[in-house]
Amino acid sequence: MKANSRLASFFILIVLALVLIGWVSSDNTSNRRSEKNITVLLKFKAQPEKGEHAVSEFVKLLDKVKKEPHFVAIKLHVDPEDNTNILLYETWEDQAYYTTEHMNTRHLQAFMEDSKNFLTGPPDVSFWKVENVFKK
Template sequence: MPVTYVIRFDILPGQRDRFIALLNGVLDAMRHEPMFHQAVLHADPENENHMMLYETWEDHQDVLDVQLQRPYREAWHASLADLLAGPRDISIWHPIRSDCSAQSRS
């Protein structure tokens, strides 16, 4: 069953560019994983250092056992303590419906 992770980040002042650069490397690699569905990174319009990542995978156990262990995630995980003001806020959701505009389907 697909699973979606909503992850909120509170980035330390002056670390936003480094945060995005490291995360972009992870997101670029993730798109080639066979169990990956989608990811969307959001920025808080009122505070550029607050971000939310929405990512959906095919299987939660695969994420735990395989995806989190991928070598392309090592630098990202090792840097989080230097990039964030506190722990990530991670919640897990199960999608029940997905929609997109009719224009994006053509």
């Protein structure tokens, strides 16, 4: 029962974050596709002594995610001081796809179910848009 409650809370928090933090790009002057991409930051906490296992599971998941439409890139980061702190830096072409179809893929749903075995709970999720690009 507790596992179902954790999974339900995980899903509800993700959906709420997606709804509350959602944005609509107002930059109509840029034709550069990369500036219209959405960046999603997801901060996870692995259970004690399960950091390496969690990373391994993320790698398996991301091998499937990268085949999805509108996927651009994902960077998997691990805190060098504490391997139970995991950050995903994701770039997608379409936030609407991310918040609907991506969230309902079989591989992501299975990951969310299995994650109760190695994560402490749902991630901290935030969405970001490009405001300015500075290059050398």
